Amino acid sequence: EIVLTQSPDFQSVTPKEKVTITCRASQSIGSSLHWYQQKPDQSPKLLIKYASQSFSGVPSRFSGSGSGTDFTLTINSLEAEDAATYYCHQSSSPITFGQGTRLEIK
Amino acid sequence: QVQLVQSGAEVKKPGASVKVSCKASGYTFTSYTMHWVRQAPGQRLEWMGWINAGNGDRKYSQKFQGRVTITRDTSASTAYMELSSLRSEDTAVYYCAGEWSDAFDIWGQGTMVTVSS
Numbered sequence: 001e002i003v004l005t006q007s008p009d010f011q012s013v014t015p016k017e018k019v020t021i022t023c024r025a026s027q028s029i030g031s032s033l034h035w036y037q038q039k040p041d042q043s044p045k046l047l048i049k050y051a052s053q054s055f056s057g058v059p060s061r062f063s064g065s066g067s068g069t070d071f072t073l074t075i076n077s078l079e080a081e082d083a084a085t086y087y088c089h090q091s092s093s094p095i096t097f098g099q100g101t102r103l104e105i106k
Numbered sequence: 107q108v109q110l111v112q113s114g115a116e117v118k119k120p121g122a123s124v125k126v127s128c129k130a131s132g133y134t135f136t137s138y139t140m141h142w143v144r145q146a147p148g149q150r151l152e153w154m155g156w157i158n159a160g161n162g163d164r165k166y167s168q169k170f171q172g173r174v175t176i177t178r179d180t181s182a183s184t185a186y187m188e189l190s191s192l193r194s195e196d197t198a199v200y201y202c203a204g205e206w207s208d209a210f211d212i213w214g215q216g217t218m219v220t221v222s223s
Binding site: 032034036043044045046049050055087089091093094095096097098099100 | 141150151152153165167168201203207208209210211212213214215216
């Protein structure tokens with residue numbers, strides 16, 4: 001089973017700041033890495049697929065990069081509505097998720 | 107619009123079974139693979155299995171093998187997840203999620219399942 005480890009677990013940030021969340025896979029997964037945003041009491045929403053492809057309707061301040069074992073989700077010019085937990089997900093069987101990164105807006 | 111609507115919250119006793127439904131609308135049901143993912147309180151998302159809504163092929167996580175059954179009714183555009191031999195550790199929110207190509211493009215609203223004596 002491929003283990004995904006995100007860092008940091010928690011980050012407190014101010015609006016307009018740039019945020020970087022990383023996801024490390026325990027073995028190479030090519031570009032089969034996807035990112036989701038989950039707000040409290042809501043279901044997750046797809047942000048980025050295949051490491052760097054923005055999903056339809058996602059604001060342009062969200063971007064992704066990486067391949068192999070190291071991946072990054074970047075949020076440029078953070079907005080208050082971006083307070084959420086972010087998860088990475090790899091699609092090689094068995095499917096696994098990272099532990100999540102919670103973003104708090106100061 | 108494309109959406110997945112799940113059945114309502116359930117409270118079950120240990121040892122019982124629960125069956126959660128996920129009704130699709132706004133797209134051709136057989137176009138997606140439907141996954142089931144759960145999230146226990148304060149825990150990460152956990153994949154349980156999938157079903158190919160077109161041909162019915164399915165695959166389960168080894169962790170749930172023998173306890174989970176995923177089915178679908180194409181005439182009703184609905185997928186189902188049944189989990190048996192429930193224990194307190196199965197208390198979680200259960201989600202269905204539709205996959206077009208690897209990623210989970212769309213999610214249901216979640217169904218809370220509480221296992222308590």
